[in-house]
Amino acid sequence: MKKISITRKDLVPRIVEKILESEDNEIVLSIPRDSEIKKSLYNFELIRREAEVAGKTVSISSLDAEVIELANKAGIVAGSRSEENVESNLMSDIIPLKRAKEEKRETVKHHVPKPPRKTEENEEIEEALKLGKSFWEKAEKESETKKQFIKKIDEFPPQEEPVKKTRWHFGGKKIAVSVIALLLLILGVGWIFGAFWGKAEISLSFKKTPWQYSGKITASKTISQVDADKGYLPAEVFSQPKNVTRLFPASGVAQVSQKATAKILIYNAYSSSKQTFVATTRFAAPDGKIFRLDNAIVVPGAGIKDGKIIPSSIEASVTADKAGAEYNVGPFNKLSVPGFKGTPRYDGFYGVMSRQASGGFVGSKKVATEQDLSSGKEKTSQGLKDALQGVFLNDLSPGFNILGVASSTSITKLVANKSTDAEGNFSVFGEALFRAIGFRDEDVKSLVRTLMLKDYPDMDFAELKLDYQNIKPDFVSGQLTFSLVADGVLKPKFSADDLKAKIAGKPLGEARTTIIILSDLTNAKISLWPFWLSELPKDESKINIIWN
Known part of the structure; x- marks a missing residue:
């Protein structure tokens, strides 16, 4: 179980990010009084939902009764923090008179001022620093906290000898002012750099749903348009003749x-x-x-x-x-x-x-034997078939699908001349006709997509595999029937351009909120460059969205 401290200014996207970054599955959120998230019950419901999606169990610890009440209403286990620390602090303020005098004398002797007692606000600032938030990152987003933080720094006296106390205090203020001025300058340069060269990359993963279909399809030259309900596709019949004369050596004398x-x-x-x-x-x-x-x-x-x-x-x-x-x-x-x-x-x-x-x-x-003639006819016939199919496939328009048995080459004439020429070769004349029935791939996909949208109107194909079985062509009527098996994976309809338009120029927290509410979202990650940017680029071309 891991305890995560939440600051007053942390919004839901930042809290969810802390939960997702934690390797523990059981998390306790420590929420201070007057936290921003207690302004709406929906904030607690959103935290619970995202934790459940990530497979994590979340509970809340707070001294704020209103926070506890809202958490319980949202279905989150919540309770008051242990009062041990508070009692301990209260007890530490009660010091025996004698011991107090001794401590006072010791303080005067060594001139080491006692640091101020830690308050809840100090703890909150220290916790923010432990979580990796720099002073100026917090100052940029929370101007009020910045002022309080500077005030807290000034409350800590330097741990030096009495003779050096005055000089150290004066020099420390000068150094602090110089550091602040330098940091402000760096911050300004960084802002200008980010405004002109900043970019964002967003990775999104959506829930995927399996989908299957199996049915009989008829493709015919008499059909003019796709009919998904009847399983009809437009088809086209192709026909191409070819003849050839080939010479073969005679083996007889x-x-x-x-x-x-x-x-x-x-x-x-x-x-x-x-x-x-x-x-x-x-x-x-x-x-x-x-x-x-x-x-x-x-x-x-x-x-x-x-x-x-x-x-x-x-x-x-x-x-x-x-x-x-x-x-x-x-x-x-x-x-x-x-x-x-x-x-x-x-x-x-x-x-x-x-x-x-x-x-x-x-x-x-030389004369051709019967075996010579038979072999010559067979080779001429096979050569015609290969040549016709090769020429047809090379000339076929892109996007057409010719299934294996939906094409045929018939030999219409095959004549062998037994006479040989001066080199002892005889000739075989062959004539053939190639026929095929084809359909457009896009028409099949349109039919399958129409059937899918009846069940899932807000989805689209992430993957689609088509298998054709029981293929039966009829070249005379120009019709082709087959069984179609479609195996697909569906994803929600999503427009990267629309999302870019919504989040361009928005603060990081607002962009996270917009992304979190996307339908069927399972995972999301936003990366900004340079790292100190607190809002997304206004130029949509500098936002790259990768999704699947």
């Missing part, structure tokens, strides 16, 4: 007879009417080599402008009439159509091979 292939443009410079060419239609190179159409094709009609024909064209695939490397020829500016020879169409329809024909071969060469 075989005797082959392979025809060259090429791409040509077939021109219609004859009329505005379209012309159909059947599969295997011949096109002759200038050296007489024949290439045949792989598939039937329709050449669109030519354009007519100012009576002049503007040729039209269409691309087509052709294959050499015979196998062998000798058909790896081209390019050619004009391939004729032997079937039109001797007619007006012969000059009006022709082909152009802009790149050399390739692939013609007869002999032993």
Whole structure:
């Protein structure tokens, strides 16, 4: 149990601070007569409440009956101080005549004046000094106490020999005046320094409340806004196609007879009417080599402008009439159509091979095995999936959430060309479509916050963790359903800016009172720099509030 002495001028914030700084859990407050706190019962109730929050037991000792009465009404155990000290002091004033004369003679002999008897006010000042309050800190806040304190100092005579008494007393007053003037100067400089460079840091801790939610959520492209009651979220459907051709080395060797292939443009410079060419239609190179159409094709009609024909064209695939490397020829500016020879169409329809024909071969060469083809298709398919997903995620707008199974890549085409090139490589052509259903993270948080505010309208999230389960996408309808589990920690709504506006420029005690009454506050600390400041800076930018 620890006894804490309270001065008359101590206000509730200072008393609470002394209680919180004490390491003991049982505290006795010694309160003098005419204490400032007895002006209101609420002061005692506030002391009791803050002590209970800190887990401490407080009782009050006082000679002031009114203090005891208010403490009891506030639920604090209170009683009168022991009268032993008072009786002892009274008894010490009764001295036998003989002993008094001896003490008087001894005093005259040694010229050592007896210090004045300690009063309750002296004890209060000494207690304040023991608690670490400097003279000028107390003087700055309590001008009346300052005057009394100086008076008490003057009442203490110096403990010197008689011959030095007069000189010491005169010199002591000069020193005291000089010290006071110096301290006043230091105090003035300190005030100016604090006014311009002073700053405050306030640390606040609030009570935290756990909160949980679990429910089914539907996100759809047909929903336009968040509906917390129904568990609806707006969704967006993403779609992106991609194709690729990849080369793979062939591992087999075989005797082959392979025809060259090429791409040509077939021109219609004859009329505005379209012309159909059947599969295997011949096109002759200038050296007489024949290439045949792989598939039937329709050449669109030519354009007519100012009576002049503007040729039209269409691309087509052709294959050499015979196998062998000798058909790896081209390019050619004009391939004729032997079937039109001797007619007006012969000059009006022709082909152009802009790149050399390739692939013609007869002999032993590398060929793709079934295993080669299967492996090539699998690698092409996986490469398409990885490429599509990577490109999509890089291009995805910030704030969108695509859950794991809410995306899909489907292979729409996969063709392997068994023919190998001069290096012995075969090719695989693949085509794929990527689809995904996503929603905005902020929409989910808005839904969860709306649900939380129904139960805790004056709270906000300090922490929030979201878990998505049972995810089921429907890419056809553009809808996504899932189970949402929200696990959060709530804190009271608090505005640091509002608090700064209330306490800027206020005395430390008033600022403490403003902070103590904050809702769900569990701990608070105010640090002022420089340390001698007695009020907070008027400039709000010099007040730093840290809270959680």
